[in-house]
Amino acid sequence: MISIGGWAVGSLPFHMMASDQNKILHFTRSVGGFLNKYGFDGVDINWCYPGSLGSPYTDRLKYIELMSALYINFWANEAMGNEKRILSATVPAGRWIIDRGFDIEALRNWVDFINIMAYDYHGSWEYSPTGIHNALNPRTKDPAQEFNAKWTVEYYIKNGFDPVNINLGIPLYGRTFHLANDFQFGVGAPSTGAGPKFGPYSRASGMLGFNEICPMLLEETGYTLIWHEEHQVPYFYNRQTGEWVSFECPISSARKALYVEERGLGGLMFFSIDSGDFDGSFCNFGIQPIVVSTIIISYYNKSMAFIEHLYNFTRHSSYDETDDLRPPCDFSDHGFTCSPDPNGIYPHPCPYQCDKWIHCSHNIPYIKDCPLGQYFINETRRCDWPWLTQCPRSFT
Known part of the structure; x- marks a missing residue:
């Protein structure tokens, strides 16, 4: 099989083609001719992504129109006595991108199988913790339990895909x-x-x-x-x-691979x-x-x-x-007091405790944690990205 699209191609070429019925027709015929000429068994469509990365929400419907046009073209080719062509879709793992651009229940009617990109759940683009x-599998302490392959697979199954087609x-x-x-x-x-x-x-x-x-x-x-x-x-x-x-x-x-066998997935x-x-x-x-x-x-x-x-x-x-x-540290050892504001917000006085801060209420200090991966910024009195503070990077 050949695959068309991918991250480097992006969404714009698909958007421009899928917005015009004549271009969809030309595309499906072109794909069919290419498969015949070079003897490929089918095609995989990897649109990254309808409804995201500059693609309007209406492309969610256009995506299904494109996939159905390809499927019907392949079906007609088979009805004429030719070999069956395979149509698959490479699909994302994140729920927000799935929901915005992929009508899973409709898509299952127009493809032989899907390839789930069960990776890139996290990366440096998030400017977040490692x-x-x-x-x-999910991690017990994760606030969201959906950034893993098992969750994504179950989401597609729940929305209509047979496991064997995943x-x-x-x-x-x-x-x-x-x-x-x-x-x-x-x-x-x-x-x-x-x-x-x-x-x-x-x-x-x-x-x-x-x-x-x-x-x-x-x-x-x-x-x-x-x-x-x-x-x-x-x-x-x-x-x-x-x-x-x-x-x-x-x-x-x-x-x-063991999980794929146990769950009855396609491969x-x-x-x-x-x-x-x-x-x-x-x-x-x-x-x-x-x-x-x-x-x-x-x-x-x-x-x-x-x-x-x-x-x-x-x-x-x-x-x-x-x-x-980090060594244990009690902020009281550093002579901390809720001064000058008995109801104020203060940085943690202990060295290296950059991800903590102190909230005073009626002169009583309470230790608070920043969101995972963030540091307390004294100048703004809020938690933010680590590079915005001068917290020590090393014990030495």
Whole structure:
């Protein structure tokens, strides 16, 4: 199959084409001719995204019109005695983008299957705490429980898709963050944007391919690799450089393959193949280990113990994200008083407690926490992004 669209294409070309019935007709005929000429089995439409990124809300309907036109064209071609053509859609994982641009109940009537992009749940574009971008399961302490593959799959099923017509997407790349300090480095640690590392192949801010991540872990020093037991994926960090990376590995992809079997889904989709270990020279695990581990699970019925032994991917005990390296500190030891305003708002007097503040009420101080990943800004008396304050970045 071929795929048309993607993030780099954006929404505008689809919007312009889908807004004109004649252009839709020309597009469907052009796709059919291309498939016949080059012998492809079908086409995948990856419109990123109707109703978002400059696309008006009315494109939600136009998207269905486009998909139905392609489906009818393929059906007519099959009715004439030709081979059946396959039509699929690559669809987003986030509920806001889904609801705004994708009529799931209608879409299920016009595609053979969907490929869910179960990644990019978090990234440096959020200017927020570090987060796992490709989680399989939710994290107990997350205020929202929908930033993970299982939630997204169930959302599509609840809205009408048969599980067997759903493929789960797995990323062959990681998302990077730049830690705001060197004493908080778990999931939810304050960050100041994209990680400092710029990959020689991806050449993009905030992301690294698996073929760029492996050499970092194998050849460079200072990295600590963590397996997140709840999310069932790894991440790593470097306290010296501030690099923090959420990524996929052969073990996490194999666990997702097990989930696909258990839930009765159709299969897996990988994005993008050029970001993986395409020739086996980057990770010492052979060619495309993230893909191969899922094949071993799905087709050769091997156990996770076999996968972990085969790839010997270093696993550490999960870091307790409720702790960090800051020493205990009682604000009363610093002579704090609710002065001059007995009902005022004050910064926490203890060093490194940048994510806390004190609210005084009738001369009684109460310690308050900033939202996850934010620091208290003394000048504005509110919590905001870490780079807007001079809170110490290091104990030294």
